[in-house]
Amino acid sequence: QVQLVESGGGSVKAGGSLRLSCAASGRAFNSRHTMAWFRQAPGQEREFVAAISWSAGSTYYTDSVKGRFAISRDNAKSTVTLQMNSLKPEDTAVYYCAARIGVVITTTAGEYDYWGQGTQVTVSS
Numbered sequence: 001q002v003q004l005v006e007s008g009g010g011s012v013k014a015g016g017s018l019r020l021s022c023a024a025s026g027r028a029f030n031s032r033h034t035m036a037w038f039r040q041a042p043g044q045e046r047e048f049v050a051a052i053s054w055s056a057g058s059t060y061y062t063d064s065v066k067g068r069f070a071i072s073r074d075n076a077k078s079t080v081t082l083q084m085n086s087l088k089p090e091d092t093a094v095y096y097c098a099a100r101i102g103v104v105i106t107t108t109a110g111e112y113d114y115w116g117q118g119t120q121v122t123v124s125s
Contacts, residue, residue, distance in 0.1 A: 001026045001027070001028055001114075002024060002025070002026040002028050002029040002033070002099055002113070002114040003024070003025045003026045003029075003114075004022055004023070004024055004097045004098070004099060004114055004115060004116035005022065005023045005025075005097075005116055005117070006020060006021070006022050006095065006096070006097045006116045006117065006118060006119040007020070007021050007022075007023075007119060008020040008021050008119060009095060009119030009120045009121045010120075010121070010122070011122040011123075011124065012087055012121075012122070012123055012124075013123070013124055013125075014087060014088055014089055014123055014124065014125050015086060015087065016087050016123070017083070017084060017085045017086075017087065018084045018087065018121060019081060019082070019083050019084070020037070020081065020082040020084065020095055020097075020119060020121070021079055021080070021081050021082075022035070022037075022079060022080045022081070022082075022097030022116060023077075023078065023079050024078040024079070024080070024097075024099060025078065029078060029099070031054050031075035031078075032054040032101075032102075032103060033054060033099040033100060033101060033102075033114075034051060034052070034053055034054060034099070034100045034102060034103060034104065034105055034106075035051065035052050035071075035073055035080040035097070035098070035099050036048065036049070036050065036051035036052070036071075036097075036098045036099075036100070036105075036107075036112060037049040037050050037051075037071065037080075037082045037095055037096065037097060037098070038095070038096045038098055038109055038112075039091075039093035039094065039095045039096065039121075040093055040094050040096070040118075041092060041093040041094075044093075046096070046109045047062070047093075048062055048107035048108075048109070049061070049062055049065055049069065049082070049095070050062070050065065050069055050071040050082060051071065051105045051106070051107070052071045052072065052073050052080065052105075053103060053105055054075070054103055058105060059071055060105050060107070062107070064090075065084075065091075068084065068085050068086045068087075069082060069083065069084050069085070070082070070083045070085075071083075080097060082095070084121070087121075087123045088123060089123045089124065089125045090123075091121060091123050092121060092122050092123050093121060094118040094119065094120050094121075095118060095119050095120075095121050096115055096116055096117075096118045097115070097116040098112035098114065098115050098116070099112060099113060099114040100112040100113050100114075101113050
């Protein structure tokens with residue numbers, strides 16, 4: 001099994017920044033897991049935000065966060081981070097860390113094997 005624990009959520013005004021972290025643990029976790037962040041706003045489906053390959057050589061972002069968010073990982077510490085800058089009210093959601101077995105980046109939530117419990121991000125105007 002793999003356990004994912006997010007931290008770093010909170011409330012911020014538009015234009016502000018937040019840094020989310022996800023700590024992975026468990027005997028089944030290894031650095032070859034593809035890691036991603038998703039988010040879910042009230043009444044909406046879970047939405048892909050960003051993903052990073054196991055080597056950190058490849059990253060992928062949804063269009064709405066490109067240039068504002070940056071995903072990174074530290075395999076030695078089994079952590080993945082989402083730096084969020086220039087936040088907008090529409091970024092308000094519960095943010096989830098996810099991991100999938102395999103090296104291919106995918107934006108489909110159903111293709112991720114493990115999920116964290118989520119952390120709330122609220123951006124006010």
